[in-house]
C-alpha cells in the first residue's frame with residue numbers, strides 16, 4: 001500500500017488545498033491552494049479552524065480518537081465505530097496492515113459523505129449489483145466476531161460491496177449507502193452515484209436475533225412522530241419491514257452537498273462532556289448566522305429529544321449544510337432521532353449527551369424555557385405542550401409498526417409527562 005503523506009482536498013470541482021500528516025509527530029498540516037484563496041469563491045466553506053492564509057497551518061491539538069490528529073472538518077469524512085470495523089475487516093482480508101488516517105482518506109476518495117473529496121484515489125474493485133440478504137449474512141459474521149481475526153470464510157464479493165457502501169457513514173450502528181433508480185427501482189451501491197435519476201438512501205440495518213426488539217422500527221416510529229410535529233427530517237421508510245432507510249441530505253437534486261457535523265465544524269470532541277451542551281450548539285448555529293427559522297427548529301428538536309428520551313443527541317448527531325450559491329450555512333435536517341436506551345433494561349436515570357442549563361438529568365420546563373429565552377423563541381410553551389401531546393401519536397405508530405406493548409410501556413417510563 002502506498003504511504004501517502006500528502007493528499008489533495010477537493011470540493012465542487014475545485015482544488016481547495018493539501019493535507020499533510022506526520023504519524024510520528026502526531027501532527028497534520030493544511031495549506032490552501034493559493035489560486036482557490038485568491039478566487040474568493042466558497043470563502044465560507046470552512047467557517048472555523050482553517051485561517052484563510054497561504055501559509056501552511058499545523059494541527060497537533062486534535063490528538064484523540066474522534067479527530068485522529070486531523071483537522072476536525074477532515075476527520076468528519078472518516079467513519080466511526082461501525083465503518084472502522086468494516087474497514088479493518090476489509091484491510092485484513094486483503095492482507096494489509098493498519099493504515100494511517102490520511103491513507104484511509106484515499107479510500108474515502110470521492111465516496112465520502114458530504115462533498116469533500118480526496119486524491120489520489122485508492123483503487124477498489126467495482127461491482128454494480130446489491131444483494132441485501134448476502135450483505136446481511138456477511139455483516140452478521142463481521143459483527144459477531146468484532147475484534148477477532150475476521151477475514152476467514154468471508155465471501156469476498158460481498159465484503160467488497162460492504163466495504164464500498166458501509167465504510168463511509170459515521171455512527172455505531174450497522175448501515176449501508178444505496179441508490180434506488182427512480183424509474184426501474186433497481187438498487188445499486190450508493191457510494192459514487194449521485195445523479196438525480198436515483199433516490200440516495202442511508203439504510204440502518206436490522207441484523208436480527210441479537211436483540212429482542214428491532215431498533216429500526218423504533219427509529220421509524222420516532223421519524224413519523226417528528227414529522228407529525230413538523231420537525232424537518234428527510235423522508236424515511238422501512239425496507240422489508242425491518243430496515244430503516246432515510247434519504248440522504250448530502251445528496252440532493254443530483255448534487256453533492258457540503259455538510260459537516262457540529263463536532264467536525266468546531267473541533268469540539270463529541271465524547272467530551274465539558275463542551276457538549278445545547279447552549280454551545282445554539283451558539284454555533286448563531287455564529288454561522290443560520291436563519292432564525294433554524295434556531296426555532298433546533299429548539300423543537302431539543303424539546304423532542306428531552307420528551308422522547310433521546311439522550312444520545314451528541315455533537316455528531318447535529319449537522320449543518322453549506323449553500324455554495326449563497327455562501328451561507330443552514331441547519332441540516334434532523335437524523336438519529338431515536339430512543340437511545342435499551343428498553344429491555346431498567347435504568348434509574350440516563351445522562352444526556354448534551355447538557356441543558358448545566359444539567360444532564362431531570363431536565364424540567366424551566367431549563368427548556370431558559371434556552372428559549374436566550375434564543376428568542378416564540379411560543380416555547382406551546383412547542384413543549386405539543387411535543388408532550390405527541391406521545392399518544394407515537395404510541396399508535398409504534399403499535400402499527402409492530403413494537404410490543406412491553407417495549408412501549410418500558411419506553412414510556414422514560415418519556416416526559
Ligand SMILES: Nc1ncnc2c1ncn2[C@@H]1O[C@H](COP(=O)(O)OP(=O)(O)OP(=O)(O)O)[C@@H](O)[C@H]1O
Nearest residue numbers: 169170171172173234246247248249250316335336
Ligand atoms: N439522512 C442522512 N443524510 C446524510 N447523512 C446522514 C443522514 N443520517 C445520518 N447521516 C450521517 O451518518 C452518520 C451516522 O448516522 P446516525 O447518527 O443515524 O447513525 P448511528 O449509528 O445511529 O449513530 P450513533 O453512533 O450516534 O448512534 C451521522 O453522524 C450523519 O453524519
Ligand SMILES: [Mg+2]
Nearest residue numbers: 171316317336
Ligand atoms: Mg449518530
